[in-house]
Amino acid sequence: MNFHGKAVLVYLEEDNIARAYFRIQPLLTQEGNVGADMLKEFPDDGYLRIVPDKNEQHTFKERMRGLCGLCMMDLRTLPSEANKIRTNKNYSPTRGETNQYIIYSDAVRPLADDLMYQVVAENDMKDAITPCVYIRNGANIQGPFRKEDGQPVGETAQLPPDSAEMHTVAVKDGQEILIYWPRPAAAPAKEEAEPKEETPAPEVTKEPEKEVPPAKEENNAFAQIQEMNQQLSESANRLDAPSSLPADLMPEQPQKPLTGTRLYQAPLRSVTPKRAHNPLMEAVEQQRYAAKYEAPGAVIPQNAELRDVANPVASLKRALQDIWNSPEAQQQAVDVLLSQPSMKLLLSKAMSSDGRDATLTAMKGQLQELEAERLMTLMQLDDAKKNLSAFRDEALAEITRDQQKKLDELKNAEQKAKDALAAADKALEPLNQKCQEAAQKLADMQLNPLNDPRILCPAVGQTVKKAELISRVEKSLTAAGFVVQPGDALALLTAYALSEQDLELCAESESDALLAWQAFANALGCKIIPAYWRWNLQVLENGNAPLFIRNNEDTHPLITHVLTAATTEDYAEYHEDEPGYPYASLVMEPSLTAIPGALPQYPAVSKDAIIREMLHETALSQETVALIHALRAALKAAGRILPLAQVKTLSRFIAATQNHLSGGVAEAIDRAVCAYVVPFIHLHKLPADELKSIFAAMPRTLKALNE
Numbered sequence: 001m002n003f004h005g006k007a008v009l010v011y012l013e014e015d016n017i018a019r020a021y022f023r024i025q026p027l028l029t030q031e032g033n034v035g036a037d038m039l040k041e042f043p044d045d046g047y048l049r050i051v052p053d054k055n056e057q058h059t060f061k062e063r064m065r066g067l068c069g070l071c072m073m074d075l076r077t078l079p080s081e082a083n084k085i086r087t088n089k090n091y092s093p094t095r096g097e098t099n100q101y102i103i104y105s106d107a108v109r110p111l112a113d114d115l116m117y118q119v120v121a122e123n124d125m126k127d128a129i130t131p132c133v134y135i136r137n138g139a140n141i142q143g144p145f146r147k148e149d150g151q152p153v154g155e156t157a158q159l160p161p162d163s164a165e166m167h168t169v170a171v172k173d174g175q176e177i178l179i180y181w182p183r184p185a186a187a188p189a190k191e192e193a194e195p196k197e198e199t200p201a202p203e204v205t206k207e208p209e210k211e212v213p214p215a216k217e218e219n220n221a222f223a224q225i226q227e228m229n230q231q232l233s234e235s236a237n238r239l240d241a242p243s244s245l246p247a248d249l250m251p252e253q254p255q256k257p258l259t260g261t262r263l264y265q266a267p268l269r270s271v272t273p274k275r276a277h278n279p280l281m282e283a284v285e286q287q288r289y290a291a292k293y294e295a296p297g298a299v300i301p302q303n304a305e306l307r308d309v310a311n312p313v314a315s316l317k318r319a320l321q322d323i324w325n326s327p328e329a330q331q332q333a334v335d336v337l338l339s340q341p342s343m344k345l346l347l348s349k350a351m352s353s354d355g356r357d358a359t360l361t362a363m364k365g366q367l368q369e370l371e372a373e374r375l376m377t378l379m380q381l382d383d384a385k386k387n388l389s390a391f392r393d394e395a396l397a398e399i400t401r402d403q404q405k406k407l408d409e410l411k412n413a414e415q416k417a418k419d420a421l422a423a424a425d426k427a428l429e430p431l432n433q434k435c436q437e438a439a440q441k442l443a444d445m446q447l448n449p450l451n452d453p454r455i456l457c458p459a460v461g462q463t464v465k466k467a468e469l470i471s472r473v474e475k476s477l478t479a480a481g482f483v484v485q486p487g488d489a490l491a492l493l494t495a496y497a498l499s500e501q502d503l504e505l506c507a508e509s510e511s512d513a514l515l516a517w518q519a520f521a522n523a524l525g526c527k528i529i530p531a532y533w534r535w536n537l538q539v540l541e542n543g544n545a546p547l548f549i550r551n552n553e554d555t556h557p558l559i560t561h562v563l564t565a566a567t568t569e570d571y572a573e574y575h576e577d578e579p580g581y582p583y584a585s586l587v588m589e590p591s592l593t594a595i596p597g598a599l600p601q602y603p604a605v606s607k608d609a610i611i612r613e614m615l616h617e618t619a620l621s622q623e624t625v626a627l628i629h630a631l632r633a634a635l636k637a638a639g640r641i642l643p644l645a646q647v648k649t650l651s652r653f654i655a656a657t658q659n660h661l662s663g664g665v666a667e668a669i670d671r672a673v674c675a676y677v678v679p680f681i682h683l684h685k686l687p688a689d690e691l692k693s694i695f696a697a698m699p700r701t702l703k704a705l706n707e
Contacts, residue, residue: 003085006030007115008073009179011172012050012108014065022064023047023099024073024108027169030181042101049088049099053106060105067110070129070171074109096699117144119166119178125150134159134180143180461525461545461606466613469493472523472602480519481596483589487661490614491671492520494656495584496560497614498649502583504563504679507590513564514550515596516588521548525604528562545604558607584649585679587704617655624654624665631677634694640684642677650676670698678704 009028015021025047026034039046052060075084084107091100111130118128122135125147132153134143141159145152159166159180166180323329337343464472473489496503505520507513514528521528528548550562563583628651635642642650650672658668678701681688688705695701 003029003073003075004078005076007076008034009111009116009169009181010071010073010108012064012067012069012071013172014068020061020064022050022068022105024050024071024103025172026073027070027171028167028179028181030183033167033169042099044093044098044100047099048085048101048103049097050105050108051102053104056105064105064108067108070111072109072111072115073103073107075107078107096696096702116179116181119143119180122150129177130179136178141180460543461604461609463609464605464613469523469605469610469613472600473520476519476523476599476602477516477588478594479597479599480515481591481594482516482519483591487657487663487667487671490657490660491675492586493610493614494653495586495675496520497611498652498656499560499584501560502563503560504583504585505588506564506585507588510564512590513588514562517548517550517562517564519599522599523602524610525602543604544606544608546607546610583679584675586675615652615656617652618659620651620655620658621665624658624669627669631673631694634691635677635680635686638681638686638690640680640686642680646676646680666697670700673698674700674704677701681705 003026006029008026010024010026012022012024015023025045026039026042028034036046042048050064056063078084084104086102088097088100088102090097113131116130117132117134118130119134119136119141120128122137125133125135125145128147131147132144133147134141135145139161141161142156143152143159144154144156163180165182166178168176169179170176320333323333338347470489470493473492474484477484477489505513505516507516517528524546526546526548528550531549544558546560547558548560548562550564628647632642632647653672653676654665654668657671658665661667661671663670673695680686681691692702692705695705
């Protein structure tokens with residue numbers, strides 16, 4: 001089946017085994033449903049297995065679990081040489097691998113918003129699987145709408161009920177859904193442009209260029225002054241001109257610290273009023289100056305020619321007086337004066353010196369007000385900084401007083417605790433002395449081979465949380481050189497918490513099994529005591545930590561008998577005397593690359609704490625109970641029924657681990673059957689081949705039966 005260049009609606013599910021195992025089943029393409037005859041190319045169940053792409057090795061599990069259910073296999077944008085569907089090299093139906101083809105995970109994506117739409121009733125809109133839907137009301141089908149709020153997406157359209165682009169898809173649980181998958185509209189063909197005859201362009205008379213109006217000035221003080229109906233002086237226009245000095249030659253003004261002195265606006269310079277204009281006095285003064293004769297100040301020869309020299313300024317004054325009597329001549333005189341070089345600058349200086357220039361006066365007033373406001377703001381900011389500093393110092397002082405008070409209280413409490421500890425040590429001195437004497441007596445008794453050995457239980461154990469217990473077991477087994485998979489430590493601790501007396505760790509050699517026991521005992525802070533059949537051990541109460549005794553008949557609430565075995569035959573030999581009650585047997589796998597090292601040291605743990613932390617049991621589902629019943633029936637048909645005590649322990653193991661293993665209840669059932677049922681089958685030599693069908697989804701159990 002060729003899916004290249006297509007988008008396919010698929011159903012993705014996670015298989016119920018410990019490792020990440022996802023697979024998809026093609027359901028629908030734009031051409032129609034993927035029928036059963038088309039799925040025959042994907043034996044044995046019409047699925048393709050998903051394998052992680054090289055670019056998402058670390059995010060594969062999380063992304064696939066987020067896509068479980070209906071999603072899309074998108075091969076539209078991939079080139080033909082990118083073969084995303086390939087033959088599965090590990091295809092082996094007899095070993096549980098039933099998918100002949102694999103697909104890389106980068107081709108599996110969530111449903112696109114604008115690719116396909118589910119057709120639902122208006123009340124079922126929020127339960128749709130697609131982001132946008134079409135609403136069905138009888139034979140009336142309209143859309144698309146967003147399923148969250150029911151708002152239309154773009155322009156809505158009505159679909160005919162018999163549209164060939166609507167398909168009925170059956171999902172995994174037997175439910176049928178209606179999918180509308182529109183085909184993309186074909187792109188319109190490009191029309192070739194017809195050649196047009198070139199006609200000469202008519203001559204256009206070029207109009208004179210219009211002057212571009214200047215850009216609108218900002219609404220600042222200078223712009224407001226320009227809006228006034230007054231003529232600006234040359235000096236006023238120079239206020240916005242850049243400085244004549246280069247930027248690198250302008251001296252830097254160091255910023256002075258604020259002094260906090262209040263500023264007041266300085267009064268303007270007083271202007272001395274000039275003498276009032278009096279035409280009569282001016283005429284008399286001119287005639288007097290003209291009639292006055294002054295002798296030359298220097299000695300001149302007798303034959304020197306003397307002539308009167310007119311004063312240009314006086315001539316100008318007299319001419320202006322005559323001109324100013326005629327209003328028509330005034331404008332001409334002003335134009336002549338302004339045409340003289342530097343006349344505007346001189347007039348501006350003269351006008352600004354007497355303070356009568358309204359433009360400069362207004363600008364100076366505004367600048368002074370702005371400067372006063374700026375300085376006032378700076379002073380207020382300076383005051384705020386001072387207030388903030390004072391408030392911060394006060395707050396720090398208050399916090400310091402509170403912290404000092406708490407510190408004093410802690411010191412007093414510490415001193416009281418030290419005094420109480422010293423008093424307790426002093427009170428325990430006689431008891432410690434007695435304990436040392438009792439220990440010495442016990443050692444003396446154990447040195448005598450004729451007496452029965454007496455074992456003193458460990459001291460009171462600690463209460464340790466579940467996560468810490470699992471971490472200790474994983475670190476100890478890893479340091480000892482064993483392969484520790486996720487869930488192994490949890491299963492071992494749960495089996496120990498459920499064991500009433502015996503527990504076995506099995507390996508290919510008895511020495512490896514005993515080393516695994518030593519690592520497990522080290523994680524719990526206890527040791528393994530060797531015992532022999534001729535000994536009658538006596539356990540003396542001294543604590544509640546667990547105690548391991550290897551191959552002994554004694555019973556005690558804190559004692560677990562350590563049983564080691566290298567093969568299943570050894571397991572059967574241990575049960576020759578008591579064949580009716582097989583205990584749990586867990587297989588330990590040594591690492592091929594590890595070199596055992598020193599084990600980490602941990603304090604003793606209370607056995608009650610282990611039982612309390614590990615046995616958080618939850619109710620079993622009906623499917624799990626039915627599977628246990630089917631298992632018992634199969635064992636009875638094979639020749640031996642599973643004892644009720646084993647059924648109880650098996651059920652409690654599943655109930656305590658099903659919510660804490662990565663594979664869920666499937667992994668919990670697989671581990672429980674492998675630990676409790678497989679030894680039962682080996683012990684009674686039941687036909688394993690007849691039972692493999694019920695263990696098809698249990699890879700650990702199948703592996704243990706084949707060995």
